[in-house]
Amino acid sequence: MEKRSIKKDALAGIIKKVAGDMLVYAPVKEEDGVFFRALGAGMEPQTTYANTKNAPKNIFFPHTEKMMKYTRTDKGMEFVENGDPAKDAVLFGSRPCDAKSFTLLDLLFDQEKYKDPFYCDKREKTIVVTQACVHPPYSTCFCTSVDGSPTSEAGSDVMLTDMGDSYLVEFFTPKGEKLLKYFGDAKPDAAAEAKKKEIAETAAAEIVSHIPAKEIKPILDVNFEHPFWNTIHQRCLACGTCTFLCPTCHCFDISDEVKYDDGIRVRNWDSCMFPMFTQETSGHNPRPSQKERWRQRTMHKFKYYIDMFGAISCVGCGRCVMYCPVNIDIRKIVTDISKL
Amino acid sequence: MQNPYIPYPVEVIKIITEVETKDQKTFRLAFLNKQDEENFKYMPGQFAELSIYGKGESPIGIASSPTQPGYIEFTVQKAGVVTSALHAMEEGTKMGVRGPLGNFYPIEYLEGKNIVIVGGGFAFTTLRSLINYMIFGENRKRFGKITVVYGARNPGLLLYKDELEAWGKRDDINLNLTVDKGDATWKGREGFIPAVCEQVAPSSENAVVIICGPPVMIRFTLPVFFNLGFSKENIITSLEMRMKCGIGKCGRCNVGSKYVCKDGPVFTLAELDQLTKEY
Incomplete structure (x- = not known):
């Protein structure tokens, strides 16, 4: 594995230099938080931030995305072209939890049969540069409970680790090595490996939230009808914030938009929290109340995804916990389920 | 890379009004490209997304048999936006079909x-x-x-x-x-x-x-x-459920760990007994 060492104050300059050559997404400070944005002229990439408010999944799976274009002819609407092809890009500064979410989304979108071309095109062309969490930023972080860690390599092509006065830069994949030229020639010193190991241990030890996420699958297997499901949804507003901020939520809607003779078919994020999500034309709704929708969300993350792909569909980023307007806490739900 | 979201272009070559109430019609569709017809190899029990640009898509079971070459048929109840648009169509109109989707009778x-x-x-x-x-x-x-x-x-x-x-x-x-x-x-x-x-x-x-x-x-x-x-x-x-993508990605038609669009729609009663009753 190639490794480099850079001075800490050099990082922002490197990000900007890469941005001069290709599309770069980086954390940018805005009025109410830090967000991943495509870096444009005059925008300052953040290098010291806790985590972004939005998950970076929108880089591969945009909030709204054109799937195809069509136009009206005298015989009806006809197909014109596909959605726009992806550009080579770099995602700078994802946290290890968010980088891991890509490996979970890959399981769904990058299957042998029915490969999702929109997601896979962007995913293949994007280099993921992750910043390790030397000090896990929030009390709501629980990555270590869901097979992650503050220094997990999963989903990252390159990882930056804050070593105090320098960044250790590790290139995990050939894709990541395409960025080698931007990081100079300085190799990390002999002590770096041991120090990285120490950081990994102390960072993991700083995580304060621990939940039995890996233990509840057998309980969920047999408790679909348990009265427990009557106890979590009452205060839910069905706003969908948890699903929109979640790095692993992938549900979408497909709709058509037409203006005069031209139209596009787009896919937009959808949410299992919304009443219309499963509403059928006949009026029948298999998930008629917020109770069934919460059961679906919980089951999907901690049971169905394991049945389908062998992995929990949660990376422990804690965004749903932090931003739920009525303080529904997935950590409490998981803990309560473990006691059923 | 084959894009599973792009429909095959077809022409409505025949419309049969099936019932007295006139709200159930059979649409006979012919592929505009011969190659697409070969790619659309289906078996009884499968479905497809009928795709009308400007309106959307609707998942409908295939009513014709693979033993009837040259066309495919769908019998459609007029109900929502897409099916109403279909019912307003005339023979000769072009539209799209995406599929075949799902499993089939064993x-x-x-x-x-x-x-x-x-x-x-x-x-x-x-x-x-x-x-x-x-x-x-x-x-x-x-x-x-x-x-x-x-x-x-x-x-x-x-x-x-x-x-x-x-x-x-x-x-x-x-x-x-x-x-x-x-x-x-x-x-x-x-x-x-x-x-x-x-x-x-x-x-x-x-x-x-x-x-x-x-x-x-x-x-x-x-x-x-x-x-x-x-x-x-x-x-x-x-089984039937509300569907969008038809290929197990958009996340709405699951019954437990099975997607009706991909793992179904055909199930034995023994298989249904293993699933939750959320349909």
């Missing part, structure tokens, strides 16, 4: 067995595909006795009337039509599907029953077949 398992087909009302479409497949030419020899029980609320609501007449004349199908209530011209049977199944009483020996219909019909028909000795492995049905 033809290999059905071979050598006696087949009972029970259909109620509008849910007869993919059963029609299966019947036409089984009775086509040399295919007929691969299956044992074929018993069909098909009913609608009244005679005007029976689909595929010409075919029903032709099937009635064959001696290798036991066709039993019924209506809830007849009219002046109806000389056939009157009665609900479960009662007719009881009267017809097909043997469960080496037999499989495939049931599609409204939930209330299925609920009262299942006990009849349990009493006749059919095991849950030999009772097959097809």
